[in-house]
Amino acid sequence: SSEIGSDGMLKAAAGVDTSMPMTSFSSLEDVFEQHIPEKERTQVMRVLYGKGRGALEVADDVVELADANNFQVKLESMVNLTAQEEMRAPRVVRIAVVQNSIALPTTDPISEQYQALVDKIEKMIDAAGMMGVNVLALQEAWPMPFAFCTREKHRWMEFAESAESGPSTQFLKHKAKQYNMVIINPILERDEAHQDRIWNTAVVIGNNGNYIGKHRKNHIPRVGDFNEATYYLEGDTGHPVFETVYGKIAVNICYGRHHPLNWMAFAMNGAEIIFNPSATVGELSEPMWPIEARNAAIANTVFVAANNRVGTEVFPNEFTSADGKKAHKDFGHFYGSSYVAAPDASRSSSLSRLRDGILAVDIDLNLIRQVRDRWMFQNTARYEMYAQLLNQYIRHDFKPELVRDPALDDARLPSSTAAIPLSTCTADYCTAK
């Protein structure tokens, strides 16, 4: 367990070797590959990664483009997870996610930082286009540093732009048309029609280079340095699903991945693939990352593609996190590790924890119905029961359904209420006999 050291910092939890810095390994798979003998590794991978995926060869010109611009490219197939059907043709889609670091220091002029990111991303989109990607998702707030930790308004607000007609939507409309690709464009949105309100938004651009729609982040973090609520509030667009030529897609932006009902709502509206563009750091969330998107894919019987920033972004002025840590100038390490999860509990490998990258995965959307028919989560769910509870829960006079062990109130027993100092609850349901 953690405790405060003499320097006022949290000491590492017992058993954590702090001599191994956050950036000392590129992916868990690399560690497995290097340190687990092959025979055992097959079983470890089966348990941790499901039925699997096959690596596909990336064409030479894509590898050259990636090497010249220092990003990783991975191409995998999960199509073999899906059985051939007699009544339906396969619905194979190549989806991809991008993860990237910022391109220039945060002290450089805003327009130069923005343009350098556009230039970097354009090469990665070109690689995706050359690979024939159908649906591509960029990371959360991709055209800017993740400056929300600073709580400063000056400068960072200048990155905000119109979802419908801002520069990044214009740029990506052009790329979408060029490659016949659906592109998800997560940005800081300035809504000029509503007196300059600011939102964290994902714009969905159709394969004809057309604007389809937008979704605004539903859940805004209030944890660690993620001071996003200083800039924008909870989104007002609900759980839209965008029907595209390549399938029905939805976007659950970053912190929304901690909310199972948020995922469920997108699935209930018919999503087949839910993208999760994120920005999160190792110290805060890395143990959650490999589980959450994967669990969402399993629980809702959909595909999920989660991508995360990479690298460390340093800001000019110090800020604090209200957690007793000394003032600092960076969030810590954004650990990348983007991956795709399938409804049958299989997952792709990860992109690096350290490098820019693009991961493309072939999936067959027919798997969704096949897994639903097999596991029947949607049939066995008790929606009416949950709806009833939620309806009660949102009332201010809600009383939890708590069944109290009568022995707790039996003073003759050693473990009666009187003997338990924690039992300080004075609410009716605690004191009622």
Ligand SMILES: NC(=O)NCCC(=O)O
């Ligand atoms: N961008 C964002 O919502 N980050 C919050 C941290 C997390 O959810 O891991």
